Amino acid sequence: MRLVSSWGRLSACPHDVLVLNDRSKVSNVLAGHHPGIAHGMGRSYGDVCLNPEGVLWNTTGLDRFIRFDENTGRLTCEAGVLLRDVQRLVIPRGWILPVTPGTQLVTVGGAIANDVHGKNHHVHGTFGDHVKLIKLVRTDGEIIECGPQLRSEWFAATVGGLGLTGVIVEVEIQLNRAAGPWLETETIPYANLDEFFQLADDSEAEWEHTVSWIDCVSRRGGRGLFMRGTPRGDFDRLEPQGHKLTMPLLPRISLVNRLSLPPINMAYFYFKKWQAGRTVTHYEPFFYPLDNLLEWNRMYGPKGFFQYQSVVPREFGKDALQAMLEQIARSGDGSFLAVLKTFGNRPSVGMMSFPRPGVTLALDFPNKGARTLKLFERLDAIVREARGRIYLAKDARMPRDLFESGYPRLNEFLKYRDPEIGSQLSRRLMGA
């Protein structure tokens, strides 16, 4: 048994960790040791990748490439390959992952199981939109190959399926053409939500990537920085040197608190505002700004932190955001990492995928126990009323009714579950 935490570090519970590293032997391991749940890099914030006192099938040993066709951009690999290793392999050869989350230190399997999204949802949808084939191993030994056209109901259940339909062993992905590692980027300060929506609408036609940082502490009602980027091919520069900094110790208290937060946010806003404008940026710092600050999740102290990410339909978007920001500013908690982004209109492939048309807000909150949970209840009420949903990859506490109203295809999904697979999240929200 080994103590395992997820990225939010809210718990460290013993798990029986079994390493999968031979793809032809996965079914042997699953058969002998269940119930369990697949665990990639544990970059999910809550309990979707945890199974306390039970088995975890660690997939990071399944890290081999299988085939890459440089002419068509089709990549086949094992499910434990990191997005970082895919990017570093394919970008120099003129290809790129069409969709990537804000960290590249996640596995391909984890990216599929949470059907992750990036800054370009309005152009390229979710990660699952680019997956052509999944090889899934079930605990009874059955191997299911599925894709958008092949056993597509299994595909729809497995993309965004939270690891509950089986263990993904092999994956085929269609990459996009890339002219190089560079992006033209622009940062634009905005003063309120109206300006944010205006910028989002104006940018989405011409900019592949859009995202914004919003100051959730200031009571001035939603000022922030809008960032947009678009690939640029005609650049030939030296690659940046990656400097890695690690949070050295676990601070005894959270470094993110009522005293530290307002000045940090203010400084960030003015510093960036001062830097605003157009520039050329390498894809790594643009897509993955935190990856060089290894283990930054430690700065929230020993009790860990929550991330609260919701999406609400556009028609209620502004009111809901306003109401949430007000609750957060009033609570005085909130965090530095507050991200606001619009999703495009493309429906997600997965039955349980998070992205849907609308606007999504993601915030970190240091875990202050009951007080934080009380704030979440107030935010939940706003999300519920706006007919929104909460991202399961980030969740550790949402009430079941909000889960059920947010994910209307739940009953359809349950038919594809593997009875010998379960996580802390599935027990909390699905009863088993």
Place this chain on the structure above:
Amino acid sequence: MENKKRIVIIGATSAIAEHCARLWVQGTTVELTLVGRDATRTERVAADLRVRSPQSNIRVVQAEFLDPIAIQTVVDAIAGHGAVDAVLIAHGSLPEQSLCQADLTTCHEALDINGISPVLYAEAFAKHMAKTGHGTLALIGSVAGDRGRKSNYVYGAAKGMVTRYAQGLQHRFAGTAVKIVLIKPGPTDTPMTAHLKNQGAKLAPVEDVAKKIVDAVERGQAVVYVPGKWKLIMWVIRHIPAVIFNKTNL
């Protein structure tokens, strides 16, 4: 023929070897021969390396690890293709000490695969390197070979044999261009040690260990502990007087 570096890995499916291979093909193109017992698994490693480095030539050779005649044949065939620049002998398995004590067959197999087999492979390559006066021969030993301890002395004895053997080869090739490298990894995070990790052991990441090995082979360094701290730790362990050592629970 072009001047690609020729590298041979014995036991190419071992996690440490596989990560060394990834580093070797990264950046430059090489001619790599992967020798493994299980052809399918070795082929899988090769496929991954071919994706990483389409310009490299990657060959798979299936081989027997215990039979001296078969070893000789395989090595002669590989060397017959042209002078080898570097050989990494990486295979092994971590037996459970209690099983070795309970059953002589298990004990015998542990000694064979961790001691005899690497020595036979090295000896076969040494013959060719002596002839060509060229190449680096690297063997993976272990910190466990530095002093016998009750918790894993059968494995330690086999690795101790590799240590003595490498010393002898270094003596034999002293003053020539042939370099003998002995690598002594501490506990490394690989499938072989997964049970140790579950018991809470702190293990070195295999990528870091591989990086140090590839560097040591490049430099032709005689003895290298990875991670480096094991040099000091093992110096202490070797020098604890037996009266005290035998009271410890190492």
